[in-house]
Amino acid sequence: MDVRHKIVTSQVMMPHHANPAGNVHGGEIMKVMDNAAYAIALKYAKGNCVTARVDELEFHLPIFVGALVTCTASIVYVGRTSMEVLVTVDAEELDGNGGPQRALSAYFSMVRMGKNGRPQEIGRPYIPETEEEKRLYEIALAKKEQLKARKNK
Numbered sequence: 001m002d003v004r005h006k007i008v009t010s011q012v013m014m015p016h017h018a019n020p021a022g023n024v025h026g027g028e029i030m031k032v033m034d035n036a037a038y039a040i041a042l043k044y045a046k047g048n049c050v051t052a053r054v055d056e057l058e059f060h061l062p063i064f065v066g067a068l069v070t071c072t073a074s075i076v077y078v079g080r081t082s083m084e085v086l087v088t089v090d091a092e093e094l095d096g097n098g099g100p101q102r103a104l105s106a107y108f109s110m111v112r113m114g115k116n117g118r119p120q121e122i123g124r125p126y127i128p129e130t131e132e133e134k135r136l137y138e139i140a141l142a143k144k145e146q147l148k149a150r151k152n153k
Contacts, residue, residue: 005075007040013067024063029089036073037085041110044075045122053109061103063091070100077140078126081119082111084140
């Protein structure tokens with residue numbers, strides 16, 4: 001994937017991110033994901049963007065204090081004023097022998113906003129190039145069509 005369409009951030013989870021049992025709060029991970037989605041949307045649209053929607057978040061495994069959390073945000077679809085960003089989170093226990101494992105993923109719908117507080121045109125088409133980009137584009141397009149169909153019921 002083109003680096004203009006993707007960012008990667010990492011951080012070690014600390015005690016203030018977790019409950020007394022050492023499990024990182026889901027809201028902390030959601031915040032990391034939202035920040036990554038915002039950063040790539042801002043970079044791509046060259047203007048302020050806000051989160052309009054997040055699809056289902058499903059935690060596949062717990063994340064504990066001390067884990068290295070790596071968040072990857074990728075542009076997968078761009079419309080007139082909004083874009084779809086796939087955000088994945090991998091967690092790695094640094095004191096063990098295992099490598100990173102996928103903890104969760106979600107699609108974020110980001111809208112470019114003008115200074116007047118109204119949606120603003122992005123003005124830059126997204127053209128998927130690799131097979132993986134094309135596959136993710138088709139998934140995002142299908143999700144958008146399903147959402148539109150639900151709204152029109």
